[in-house]
Amino acid sequence: MSDTVHNAESDLLAVAAHRELLGQILDKWSLSVLTRLCEAPCRFNELRRAIPDISQKSLTGTLRRLERNGIVERRIIGTRPIAVEYRITPLGKTVREPIDALLLWASTHLPRIEQARSRFDDTLDE
Amino acid sequence: MSDTVHNAESDLLAVAAHRELLGQILDKWSLSVLTRLCEAPCRFNELRRAIPDISQKSLTGTLRRLERNGIVERRIIGTRPIAVEYRITPLGKTVREPIDALLLWASTHLPRIEQARSRFDDTLDE
């Protein structure tokens, strides 16, 4: 019996424990940065141009956070003027599969979700 | 040539398009609520007790958002006093697999990530 109960509790604990970690990787901009860096290593301003709506501050913050978690690597490739290259780490590459699964889910079910939204919004202004 | 380029661009567009959707499902509390509702249908205050740190306002908001996206269903099962039951929808069940993949990734690589964090933090106060 207590298998179900135990699993439920440990699942909730696991969720609580991993929510913070996932929040660092699945936040507002990380997904875009990660996607871009999976294509190829990239310079700072190159990333800025690739993600037009991101501010310089947010990009810096996102990169620092990903770097701290071992997902991307910051490599100084030149000085005068300084040049920095960001690239995805082996650890970072491993997260691509679950993320892609999630993106696939999103694009697969987007129509049904938009349908559900319309239904929900319609039944509100009655 | 433009295959790589095109894929990169469309990936970034896809990410931008799905970020909003995923944000509704992977936000601060949704994961906990979803995990709990996957176990069994649940009453409002039952959910509150199952997720001790959530406020009433946040739980209401989270449930409304999930309901709007067709992920959970709100069912009034009694009045006087009013009773409401929340349960996961068929659409909601389909998201469990990619989410579990992500949680599995998180728990699998947590040690390496904590290691990376320590290294990063250490090399700062030198």
Next chain:
DNA sequence: CAGAATCCTTCACGATACTG
């Protein structure tokens, strides 16, 4: 029991200006 309404604080984020 299941919320709605209100107040208040925190904080993420953008814009701007400056630097090695």
Next chain:
DNA sequence: CAGTATCGTGAAGGATTCTG
């Protein structure tokens, strides 16, 4: 080029109070 520093704003979220 690749940032740091500072300021201002809006939105999220908690605590509290009230209601059908």
